[in-house]
Amino acid sequence: MLPPRYDPRDVEPRILARWEKDQPWRCNPQSGKPPYAIVIPPPNITGRLHLGHNLVNTFQDILIRYKRMDGYEACWFPGTDHAGIATQNVVERALAKEGLTRQALGREEFERRVWAWKERYGGEIVEQLKVLGCSCDWSRQRFTLDPGLSRAVRTAFVRLHREGLIYRGDYMIHWCPRCGTALSDIEVEHREIDGHLFYVRYPLEGGGFIPVATTRPETMLGDTAVAVNPRDERYRDLIGRTAVLPLLGRRLPIVGAEEVDPAFGTGALKITPGHDPVDREIGKRYGLPTVDVLNPDGTINEHGGPFAGLERFAAREEIVRRLTAEGLLEKVVPYRHAVGHCQRCETRVEPKVSTQWFVRMRPLAEPAIAAVQDGRIRFVPERWAKVYFDWLEGIRDWCISRQLWWGHRIPAWYGPDGEAFIAHDEAEARALAKNHYGREVPLRQDEDVLDTWFSSALWPFSVMGWPERTEDLAVFYPTAVLVTAFDILFFWVARMVMMGLHFMGEVPFREVLITPFIVDERGQKMSRSKGNMIDALEVKESHGMDALRFAMAGSSTKGRELRFSLRQVDEARNFQNKLWNMARFVLANTEDLPAGAALAGRPLAPEDRWILSRLEGVVEKVRTELERYNFHLATEALYQFTWHELCDWYLELAKLRLQGDDPEARRTCQLVLREALETVVRLLHPIMPFLTEEIWAHLGKEGLLAHAAYPTVRPERRDPVAEAELERFMELVREVRAVRAEVGVPAAAELELVLTSGAGIEALVGHFELALRRLARLRSVRVSPGERPPAGSARGVAGEIAFFLPVGDLVDWPAVRDKIRKDLEKTKAELEKIEARLGNPEFREKASPEVVARAEAEAEALRGRRARLERQLAP
């Protein structure tokens, strides 16, 4: 006998072990089945499973499992991302604990350490995906630094370069002093901070001052001019004169520039072409020198004169102090402004001119825009397309070089004179160089690595073996859907579309499902520092992974955030237990069912036809909603059906036949129970794979449920007559129960039920007498049209049926009367509204005939109900 309480800690590891042993997710591109592919958003090797992963991967697994069961060659390509900065940071922190730095180790040794770290911990996240139940084809697992994928990266780089889409040059980039690298625009987060605006007097040659305002006084060390708006009467006459940079004494020409906003600060702008994009433009126009005053670590370099070596903020303080001492600081006012921060380490970034590699984005962006516009790619929810368009339309070139050690080394080799040779490998570079110089020369490879996202952009095809022409690419590209959260829409999704179109000539995926962002129940972002993280693995321990998956699926919405709390998992756990117990019940009651017994051809009871009809409705609903990515609606339909129709009603009704003395009826009931359980288990499998697989095994089925067929739609099972009949029955039971409860009949009392009116109640009682007695706790049921209820007896109305319960002094007559009155009031109010609507000629004229007919039927039913209730009101 199975335990009465489902224990996922027993079941889940066993199922997992079986999956591990049988490798059931391996796909076969030659199967001839229609392909259905998903590439996983590769988690970082530093990652630990959090709820965001859980959500995204649960959705993908639901889709893959559904399609696999539904006859597709469903292939889910897994893998991990080397995550340049993130991983380097993690390993550097670990080194710091040993008192080491990467500089002390040297590049080669450091890289060796990161690989060692990757071997040790990088597999953890993959193990966690397995624990989650992800049915990826693990034989196809890839890592972005694998030799094959590295080759893809170099191939893409070389091609883009030869096509003129990659270039190298000196441009203003964002520099993170802590990470010691350039960043792309989108790796910088702008945050409002409370700072200061410093008003500084710059002396003029020949006497006087020009006041300038700045939020970053330390950048004055790189000033090479002062600019004013030529239409600004205050300063117009100063154009052409020269100011003297305080503290350093550098001579600064005063120039005119339209960009200067006379209303901001003093109206005069100090020009620092090395550290401000606007200043750089102005500097270029006037041929001003560019002075970079920052070392890679954020300290002031040799151009800072006496301030060299000071950390940037210390330098700021020191400069302010000196300016004050010299009487050149006019004033300091509080000033709130947006400042860029490194997405990875939250350090304030500095704009800085630097030599970097860039991808020219405009030519890549246009086809990517078109692909969504013409529907080759569809966003779900659709509104994300707008965000995607807005970004691509305003796109700027992408800085792809990073001054890191962990990543794909840039495939550029430099000759002695700095000439760059871009090649797939050193041998090719050597050949190119020899051709260029006419002799062998020593070459030096670029020290930098590529932005992690460069390799990620190639993922949908590099994971399938590109640039080789593989069978996987031929069969599985383009993939069906990409599932991800919106935070990497620009970082990843848009770039995959661009690269996919460019290199494969075809979109990488047909649909993009943007999942909500998980926050805690108060709407706060979950983070370790806030202490509001929900650990997926802890939840697995306490509730089971199926429960977590079910909760995830059930709370998926179209909003942009998803407030998640353990209460939802409690609910899912309860459902899990309900399902388990239903299975126990069915199994225990069908042990004697012969193997070959079939339902086809057997006479069905009304409740059989009802539950099979309802089941059919659920099959249709679940399929429809899964196709639309409405996991919550599929989940809800399964929950409601299983719990509140199958368990609450059908199982209760089934007990009568199972315990009855008609062997044929018993057999039919057993077969319907099996059919219902099997179908529910199949339907639920993509959402709750462990529990359903376990039940499947107990049902004695051959093979894995994961490979069984998904239930198909069989409209011939729809039976509106049976549904209406059962609805009548259930309504009567509910009403008798309600009357009993409200009127104070002791719960255990077995009463007599007398039905006094209602079309076809004889037939109803004929079939359901036993059921009525059992479900409404009755001693007997009698049909007696027109019989007057004894004074003070309990009574009620269920649809078109009127009834009473002769219980003598067991009931509280005023309570009976109050309940009937309450019902009557409600009925009257509803009737009034409907009659008002029907009384409106425009309604009859303009509303659809079905709506009018429905309203009329409703009114008729309410009138009947009103009459019956009024009659029941007599003492």
Place this chain on the structure above:
RNA sequence: GGGCGAGUAGCUCAGUGGGAGAGCAUCCGGCUUACAUCCGGAAGGCCAGAGGUUCGAUCCCUCUCUCGCCCA
């Protein structure tokens, strides 16, 4: 400054151009032999506010308010 999302029962949220639902919490009653992670019953809402379109609006349109996010 521009854009997006959310505002529905005490809480967390579904939902649809034809009159509002779930789970939890609450209250009442039950150990009814699958399940107390359960069973039965009840109560609870001018669907943020104001206009408009419509025979009819929680749903579509406009404006306002509150909260959150993205981009500049």
